[in-house]
Amino acid sequence: MLRRFNIFFIFSVCFVSCDKEINLSLDKNTSMLVIEANITDQPGPYFVKVTRSVAVTDKNVFPGVTNATITISDNLGKRDTLIHTIDGVYQTNKLRGAPGITYYLEVQVDGKKITAESTMPQKVALDSLRINGFEINGVERYNIIPGYTDPIQLGNSYRFIQKINDTLDQTFHVFNDNLNNGKVNQRPLRIGTDQLEIKLKDTISVEMQCVTRDTYLYYYTLNQQSSAGPGGGTTPSNPPSNIQGGALGVFSAHTKQVKIVRVN
Amino acid sequence: MLQKFTRFYLLVLLLIIQPFTAKVCAQENVVLNGTIRDKQTGESLFRAVVRVAELPSIGILSNEYGFYAISVPKGSYTLKVTQLGYENFTQKINLDTSKLLNIQLEVIAVLTEVVVESGRKNDNLIKPQMGTETLNMNAISKVPVLFGEKDILKTLQLLPGVKSAGEGNSGFYVRGGGADQNLILLDEAPVYNASHLLGFFSTFNSDAIKDATLIKGNGPAQYGGRLSSVLDVRMKEGNNQAYTVNGGLGLISSRVSVEGPIQKDKSSFIISGRRTYADLFLKAAEDFKDNVLYFYDLNMKANYKINSKHKIFISGYFGKDELGLGETFGIDWGNKTATIRWNRIISNRLFLNTSLIYSDYNYNVKLKNKETNFNINSNIKDLNLKQDYTFYASPKNTLRFGFNSILHTITPSTFTGTVNNSTKKVGRSGLENAIYISNAYKATDKLSLDYGLRISAYSLMGGDAYNIYENGLVRSTIQLDKSSVGKTYVNPEPRITSNYRISDQASIKAGYARNVQHLHLLSNATASSPSDQWIGNSYNIKPEIADQFSVGYVQQMSQDNFELSTELYYKFLQNQLDFKDGAEINTLSDVESALLFGIGRAYGMELLLKKKEGIFTGWISYTLSKTERKIEGINQNNWYNAKQDRTHDVSLVGVYTLNTKWSISGVFVYNTGDAVTYPTGKYAFQGNTLYQYASRNSNRMPANHRLDLSVTYEKKRKKRIQESWNFSLYNVYGKQNAFRITFQDDPDDASRTQIIQTSLFRWVPSITYQFKF
Numbered sequence A: 001m002l003r004r005f006n007i008f009f010i011f012s013v014c015f016v017s018c019d020k021e022i023n024l025s026l027d028k029n030t031s032m033l034v035i036e037a038n039i040t041d042q043p044g045p046y047f048v049k050v051t052r053s054v055a056v057t058d059k060n061v062f063p064g065v066t067n068a069t070i071t072i073s074d075n076l077g078k079r080d081t082l083i084h085t086i087d088g089v090y091q092t093n094k095l096r097g098a099p100g101i102t103y104y105l106e107v108q109v110d111g112k113k114i115t116a117e118s119t120m121p122q123k124v125a126l127d128s129l130r131i132n133g134f135e136i137n138g139v140e141r142y143n144i145i146p147g148y149t150d151p152i153q154l155g156n157s158y159r160f161i162q163k164i165n166d167t168l169d170q171t172f173h174v175f176n177d178n179l180n181n182g183k184v185n186q187r188p189l190r191i192g193t194d195q196l197e198i199k200l201k202d203t204i205s206v207e208m209q210c211v212t213r214d215t216y217l218y219y220y221t222l223n224q225q226s227s228a229g230p231g232g233g234t235t236p237s238n239p240p241s242n243i244q245g246g247a248l249g250v251f252s253a254h255t256k257q258v259k260i261v262r263v264n
Numbered sequence B: 001m002l003q004k005f006t007r008f009y010l011l012v013l014l015l016i017i018q019p020f021t022a023k024v025c026a027q028e029n030v031v032l033n034g035t036i037r038d039k040q041t042g043e044s045l046f047r048a049v050v051r052v053a054e055l056p057s058i059g060i061l062s063n064e065y066g067f068y069a070i071s072v073p074k075g076s077y078t079l080k081v082t083q084l085g086y087e088n089f090t091q092k093i094n095l096d097t098s099k100l101l102n103i104q105l106e107v108i109a110v111l112t113e114v115v116v117e118s119g120r121k122n123d124n125l126i127k128p129q130m131g132t133e134t135l136n137m138n139a140i141s142k143v144p145v146l147f148g149e150k151d152i153l154k155t156l157q158l159l160p161g162v163k164s165a166g167e168g169n170s171g172f173y174v175r176g177g178g179a180d181q182n183l184i185l186l187d188e189a190p191v192y193n194a195s196h197l198l199g200f201f202s203t204f205n206s207d208a209i210k211d212a213t214l215i216k217g218n219g220p221a222q223y224g225g226r227l228s229s230v231l232d233v234r235m236k237e238g239n240n241q242a243y244t245v246n247g248g249l250g251l252i253s254s255r256v257s258v259e260g261p262i263q264k265d266k267s268s269f270i271i272s273g274r275r276t277y278a279d280l281f282l283k284a285a286e287d288f289k290d291n292v293l294y295f296y297d298l299n300m301k302a303n304y305k306i307n308s309k310h311k312i313f314i315s316g317y318f319g320k321d322e323l324g325l326g327e328t329f330g331i332d333w334g335n336k337t338a339t340i341r342w343n344r345i346i347s348n349r350l351f352l353n354t355s356l357i358y359s360d361y362n363y364n365v366k367l368k369n370k371e372t373n374f375n376i377n378s379n380i381k382d383l384n385l386k387q388d389y390t391f392y393a394s395p396k397n398t399l400r401f402g403f404n405s406i407l408h409t410i411t412p413s414t415f416t417g418t419v420n421n422s423t424k425k426v427g428r429s430g431l432e433n434a435i436y437i438s439n440a441y442k443a444t445d446k447l448s449l450d451y452g453l454r455i456s457a458y459s460l461m462g463g464d465a466y467n468i469y470e471n472g473l474v475r476s477t478i479q480l481d482k483s484s485v486g487k488t489y490v491n492p493e494p495r496i497t498s499n500y501r502i503s504d505q506a507s508i509k510a511g512y513a514r515n516v517q518h519l520h521l522l523s524n525a526t527a528s529s530p531s532d533q534w535i536g537n538s539y540n541i542k543p544e545i546a547d548q549f550s551v552g553y554v555q556q557m558s559q560d561n562f563e564l565s566t567e568l569y570y571k572f573l574q575n576q577l578d579f580k581d582g583a584e585i586n587t588l589s590d591v592e593s594a595l596l597f598g599i600g601r602a603y604g605m606e607l608l609l610k611k612k613e614g615i616f617t618g619w620i621s622y623t624l625s626k627t628e629r630k631i632e633g634i635n636q637n638n639w640y641n642a643k644q645d646r647t648h649d650v651s652l653v654g655v656y657t658l659n660t661k662w663s664i665s666g667v668f669v670y671n672t673g674d675a676v677t678y679p680t681g682k683y684a685f686q687g688n689t690l691y692q693y694a695s696r697n698s699n700r701m702p703a704n705h706r707l708d709l710s711v712t713y714e715k716k717r718k719k720r721i722q723e724s725w726n727f728s729l730y731n732v733y734g735k736q737n738a739f740r741i742t743f744q745d746d747p748d749d750a751s752r753t754q755i756i757q758t759s760l761f762r763w764v765p766s767i768t769y770q771f772k773f
Helices: A002-013 A213-226 B002-026 B152-156 B278-284
Strands: A018-021 A033-040 A047-052 A069-074 A079-081 A083-086 A089-091 A102-109 A112-119 A128-136 A139-147 A157-164 A173-176 A203-211 A248-262 B029-038 B049-052 B059-061 B067-073 B075-082 B089-095 B103-105 B132-136 B162-164 B172-174 B182-186 B209-215 B229-235 B244-249 B253-263 B267-276 B291-307 B310-325 B329-345 B350-368 B373-394 B397-417 B428-442 B447-461 B465-470 B473-479 B485-501 B506-517 B519-522 B533-536 B544-557 B562-579 B595-611 B616-631 B648-657 B662-671 B681-685 B688-692 B704-714 B722-730 B738-746 B749-759 B764-772
Touching (some): A033 A102, A033 A112, A033 B681, A047 A069, A102 A248, A112 A248, A128 A248, A157 A213, A173 A213, A213 A248, A248 B681, B049 B067, B059 B067, B253 B291, B519 B562
Parallel strands (some): A033 A248, B029 B103
Antiparallel strands (some): A018 B749, A047 A089, A069 A079, A069 A102, A083 A089, A128 A139, A157 A203, B049 B059, B075 B089, B162 B172, B244 B764, B329 B350, B373 B397, B397 B428, B447 B485, B506 B544, B519 B533, B544 B562, B562 B595, B616 B648, B648 B662, B662 B704, B681 B688, B722 B764, B738 B749
16 A cells, blocks of 8 residues: 555656666576475365576576476375476375375475475364445545454464456465454455456455465565565565475465455 | 763763863963854854964864853963854954953855855864764755755765765765664754655755754764764754744745844744645646645744853754545654753853753554554654763863763554554663763864763663564563663763874874664665654664774865865674564564664765865765675675665766856766666466565666756845745756666566666756745
8 A cells, every 4th residue: 555655656746757668687597496386175186386487588488397206295194296297287196185284395306305394274264255445536446355253363374366357466465463363354455556456346256375374474575575666665585485495486285265256 | 870870970071171170270371252153143153263363273163052262371362263154253352361252253245155064164174073064054055956945965965975865865874874873963852754755855944954064973972872974953043133034935845934033132033834735736636636745844943041151942843744545545754853952151161051852753654444444653752861061171172071861762563443453562661871071182283183982871661571582583581660670781982083284285084983873773675664663772682883984184275265085984883683584564563573683884985076165166076885784694694785885976066156146056966776686587476477586785776867957046135135046957868767676577578577667857847936034
């Protein structure tokens, strides 16, 4: 909100601010492994995607790593070796995720070993999606408040994936209970861009994930870095993650619920 | 603690003063003292040079309140008082006994020069002070600035060693220090956020300001509490001879001030107000009618002369900013300060000023929807008692000593509303005490020294629990009861500056200073924001320490008309603060758990060439510098460039007076871009393109440069009315300087990344009308 306001301020006061595309000479890239791994409380299979980063000046084509050996095991002694499907996407065979269980990911590729660990949090029920209307400069605007009651115990983290008429809202919505612990949620999902907004008659789907503190921190840091200019934006760095051994990405064990609502 | 402190202090004082007093009495000297003032306005004059023609080795400077005292053997003398911009004062005086002489100086009728520095023309040759610049408000009135709003902070940024926090921004960095490492004083009261409207304006209304002195790390012992610099801004006292009204109308804001005597020669007042009106234009536009955007500030000051020995000053500042979007979003912040000062002439050589100061800064953020609303609120309050003695001990020694006690009460960000804070935060207080003594010693005709010691202490006051962290985890908790005092940090801060005159035209200088800072600004954004939080020392946060070594050389050229000065400095910083990645500074129950600590270093060379008199005046300044930090947990614990590290920084300022009516001025600046972190690669994650980073701040924004011009027309004075117009054009050749650089997927071709540069302020014209009657 503050960030959007700042941008408004700058544009309104400075009659002549402008954007243009430029070229910069950037430092040489060292390609890194990127791991996108999830396990949920819904029936499998679960997927692990292994790709490599490319130079900023390259096309947005991210090569999949097809020769990795990947296993996911849990603290109950179960172990599953994943099978490569296509373009660096691997899937589980028999594992079934459940809250309270700790999962261990191991990826071996070209002699390099990458590990991560994640314990699936208990599920907090998504009761409803409420439509929150407000007015700015005479225009009615909307956002969605996911209705859930945070448990009394401190330390719950949530992630929400919002789709507006099947368009993915690219904002990383993550909440925790630093504020409002043990209470009914009142916070709306604020969309971080002006390109996307919710209008009357739109259909909104929201996936709620109860995530670990590590996953929360990963997405929260990405969010902080996404804004720039006065009042926003921290110095960017690779976000802190639970992945050990020198790779980007995060391994998240989380619960998953989806609800859909139409704005009337 | 306080008692122990006082006892120690008195002891030191006795030891240092005794030799002087004994020696002086033995010589049967007499003392001449008094105050030096402007004849027309009655404003006291600071740093006027008082000399005796018959005794060339004697020379002293008036203090902040215009007080001077000079002791000489009995005899007849010719007294000379000089101050730049004023006619020289000469008077024959027969001193067979001690005498009181109040001196009034007349402004030079036609002031042709526009100068940066007040004081005698070649002051810089004799004063030991280093890294010091005094800006006089008249002097800066013709320098072009953004929106035509003359601004002391923006003009300061044109001096060597001072860097702007961003284009059009009033925030500044001195010799590699952070924005929070500048002690900004308004009539001795600390100002915690010296900017309006996200930094585009400073809180200082130039109409109410008499002058401002910036000291870059070599502050005399009476100043303390910040590492990088002291900016001592003093408000006008108000004309005690006649009523005057001053005002200005600009595109963005207007201001008016009234000053005059309460009782002629005895007491006076000044009230000055300013408000922006950009919001009024916004209201007119349907699309923006709910937007709120303004600031105002008010300066007030009055003084009363009780008798020849006692004088009282009361001054106050009140300023507020409001930004908002209808009912849904609002943010406001503001400073309040109040100062009561009591000048007392204890004897003809001893001057005392006692100040009681109150300062308050707070901000509020309000978010409201139909169903939800919440507020974030934070506040810092200071109550400050200060005593400062000036003792003209002998013709060669001027002593300054005193103490300062500040009670800080800091309430960190607190949430209220339908979204509640689960862990309630209470305000913390800290008591900052300092005692100091310094001596300005004119050792020989050629060598002068200014040396002193400041001892500062910060005590954690009870009423809150303090956690002690190890690797981000609580190791233990100390609960301090309301009445108890926790840890006290005591730091000695030795300071010395020296000046040696190698010829009539040149001198060399050298100095060392240690500064200690007990309050720290927590900001995890790359730019300053009103919501940045202040925090005091704790069990984890230790006082920040800076040691600065500097050497300098001053050369006067062609009859003192040109002055070249250069300084080299090296600064080492300890106990610097930063955050872990992803720290949620506003919502964490204890922000200390997310802090990281480290060290810093800064070094550089500053060059300043000034032309001080004539129809063309101005200066060229150049700074070559390096500023780095090394913080445990950032950049793999390696050194990295601080954001404000800019290798080259050049400013050219020129004012050309065509005739009594017209003058033209220009400013050109060039500087290396800020140190930033660009991505080295990119990857796909959850449907987004994310960027990969390597080492911190190893890249550069593109270099900035810009030319600003302005023309001032002064109408011929009609009776008492004086009017002037100022036309200026900011960024004359329309250079698109980078304000921000964004990496994003090209909206027209999602398979490639585009790098977007956002620039502000291309060709900003402005016009300002000023009047005085």
